[in-house]
Amino acid sequence: MKNNALIIHPRDNVAVALTALTSGSMVTTNGIEAFTTLDEIPISHKIALRNISIGEEIIKYGETVAVSTQMIKKGQWVHTHNLESKRWKK
Amino acid sequence: MNDIRGYIRKNGSVGIRNHILVLPTVSCVNGVVNRIGREVPEAICAPHAHGCGRGGPRDVEILFRILSGLVHHPNVGGVVLIGLGCEVSNTTWLLPLINDSGKPIEVFNVQTDGGSIETSRKGIAAARRMLAEIGSQQRVNVSWDKILIAMECGGSDAMSGITANVAIGAVSDWLVKKGATVIFGENTEMIGTTHVLTRRAKNEQVAGQIEQMIAHAEKLTQDVMGELASLVISPGNMDGGMSTIAEKSMGCIFKGGTTTINQVVDYGQAPSEHGLILQDGPGYDGDSMAGLAASGSQLMFFSTGRGNPVSFPAMPVIKVASNTRIYKAMKDDMDVNAGVLAEGQQLNQLRDQMIDLMIRVINGENTKAEVNGMDVLTFMTVHPPF
Numbered sequence: 475m476k477n478n479a480l481i482i483h484p485r486d487n488v489a490v491a492l493t494a495l496t497s498g499s500m501v502t503t504n505g506i507e508a509f510t511t512l513d514e515i516p517i518s519h520k521i522a523l524r525n526i527s528i529g530e531e532i533i534k535y536g537e538t539v540a541v542s543t544q545m546i547k548k549g550q551w552v553h554t555h556n557l558e559s560k561r562w563k564k
Numbered sequence: 565m566n567d568i569r570g571y572i573r574k575n576g577s578v579g580i581r582n583h584i585l586v587l588p589t590v591s592c593v594n595g596v597v598n599r600i601g602r603e604v605p606e607a608i609c610a611p612h613a614h615g616c617g618r619g620g621p622r623d624v625e626i627l628f629r630i631l632s633g634l635v636h637h638p639n640v641g642g643v644v645l646i647g648l649g650c651e652v653s654n655t656t657w658l659l660p661l662i663n664d665s666g667k668p669i670e671v672f673n674v675q676t677d678g679g680s681i682e683t684s685r686k687g688i689a690a691a692r693r694m695l696a697e698i699g700s701q702q703r704v705n706v707s708w709d710k711i712l713i714a715m716e717c718g719g720s721d722a723m724s725g726i727t728a729n730v731a732i733g734a735v736s737d738w739l740v741k742k743g744a745t746v747i748f749g750e751n752t753e754m755i756g757t758t759h760v761l762t763r764r765a766k767n768e769q770v771a772g773q774i775e776q777m778i779a780h781a782e783k784l785t786q787d788v789m790g791e792l793a794s795l796v797i798s799p800g801n802m803d804g805g806m807s808t809i810a811e812k813s814m815g816c817i818f819k820g821g822t823t824t825i826n827q828v829v830d831y832g833q834a835p836s837e838h839g840l841i842l843q844d845g846p847g848y849d850g851d852s853m854a855g856l857a858a859s860g861s862q863l864m865f866f867s868t869g870r871g872n873p874v875s876f877p878a879m880p881v882i883k884v885a886s887n888t889r890i891y892k893a894m895k896d897d898m899d900v901n902a903g904v905l906a907e908g909q910q911l912n913q914l915r916d917q918m919i920d921l922m923i924r925v926i927n928g929e930n931t932k933a934e935v936n937g938m939d940v941l942t943f944m945t946v947h948p949p950f
Contacts, residue, residue, distance in 0.1 A: 476907070476908040477908045480726060480727075480730075480905060480906070482726070482730055482818075490726050490805070491805075492726075492905075492906040492907075493906070504910070516803075516805065517722075517805075518722040518723060518726060518804050518805040519805035520805060520807070532807075534811060534814065535814040535815070535818050536822070537757075537760045537810075537814055538759070538760075538810070539807070539808055539810045539811035539814055540807055540808045540810065540811065552807070553802075553805070553807050554802060554807050557807055557808070558808075559756075559807075559808040559809065559810065560808075560810065
């Protein structure tokens with residue numbers, strides 16, 4: 475199965491969409507993970523790889539890039555609507 | 565199969581090219597340099613817009629550091645230095661900084677060598693003499709600890725931090741493990757990653773330098789741009805999926821890989837440590853390339869999503885496209901297509917292909933930018949001209 479998402483670092487809790495994905499798409503990353511998107515995911519945007527609770531760090535590149543502001547389910551779109559910058563609060 | 569061969573210089577540094585560099589001290593004599601270049605196309609000519617008119621101590625320091633750094637550059641086997649006579653970076657002041665290079669240097673000044681035509685004639689003869697002189701030098705096996713490779717991104721797009729910089733970062737980690745040195749700069753593109761980079765610092769001192777460098781870059785951005793400083797993360801970045809400044813900057817710094825940061829060097833300064841090095845230099849491609857080259861980088865990886873074809877005199881640049889569309893659209897400029905990561909190729913495979921290419925380039929294979937002659941020399945200034 476061809477990858478349509480990329481996990482950049484093993485520690486990451488988000489993957490990056492390599493193509494625009496409709497809600498309900500099967501996500502394939504490195505031939506390993508296989509789950510269904512719960513939202514529409516634009517190309518190069520983030521998808522939750524597992525359930526993420528409120529206040530949990532969003533890990534991409536193996537590092538904290540943001541903190542979630544909502545409960546995020548595996549397969550949901552992760553972006554400015556459900557996270558905030560740890561550094562520059564909105 | 566990882567054997568590399570280069571030219572050993574008298575000071576112990578290793579060149580992966582053996583170029584004659586024709587360098588003006590000041591822009592006023594670019595015409596002489598260009599004339600020499602037309603007659604001796606094998607020489608690398610590096611006209612630039614600097615050399616005078618800026619008297620502030622920081623600008624003068626940078627000017628001399630860049631010019632002397634390029635003379636010392638390991639890929640340069642000999643130098644024809646063209647001066648004017650009355651410039652800030654005059655050859656009398658420059659010579660003490662370069663006379664330890666151990667390579668042939670011939671110096672001409674237009675005001676005392678008979679004007680521009682006569683100086684050109686002398687420079688042409690000198691360049692030809694030097695080419696003959698260094699032509700017999702041979703490559704020998706060299707070790708990876710003599711290799712310094714610079715990582716740069718320019719003309720980035722939303723895929724740069726996902727494909728090209730990730731692949732370049734994997735090469736960085738491989739190089740550090742091999743005992744080589746990797747350097748990257750672009751301090752404005754480190755904003756938001758202080759927590760990541762300081763944690764990876766070798767010791768408290770390096771961590772402190774990183775913190776200071778990024779704080780300074782952030783303050784400068786705010787001082788110069790005011791309210792527009794927030795555009796360092798722009799609506800366009802967010803449309804591309806980057807949610808925070810930390811995420812955007814991570815995509816940039818990931819090209820340096822994941823190893824310990826052993827040293828922070830000033831703009832254009834040569835590192836004294838091995839492993840991963842940060843340079844306190846600007847994000848603008850041309851200025852950044854000059855600083856990294858003057859530090860002695862023999863080779864550069866340059867990721868680009870929008871397609872920047874620029875290269876640098878005497879330092880081969882490997883262009884890594886972040887997406888297949890720009891790779892195909894600029895096929896003659898791009899050496900690597902990291903867009904294949906978005907089409908299902910595994911990172912390890914791409915990394916290994918890039919390492920193979922890097923070794924071939926170190927051993928003499930030309931990059932696309934070397935063939936195309938897209939060199940530019942420009943460097944950082946901090947004050948307006950007088």
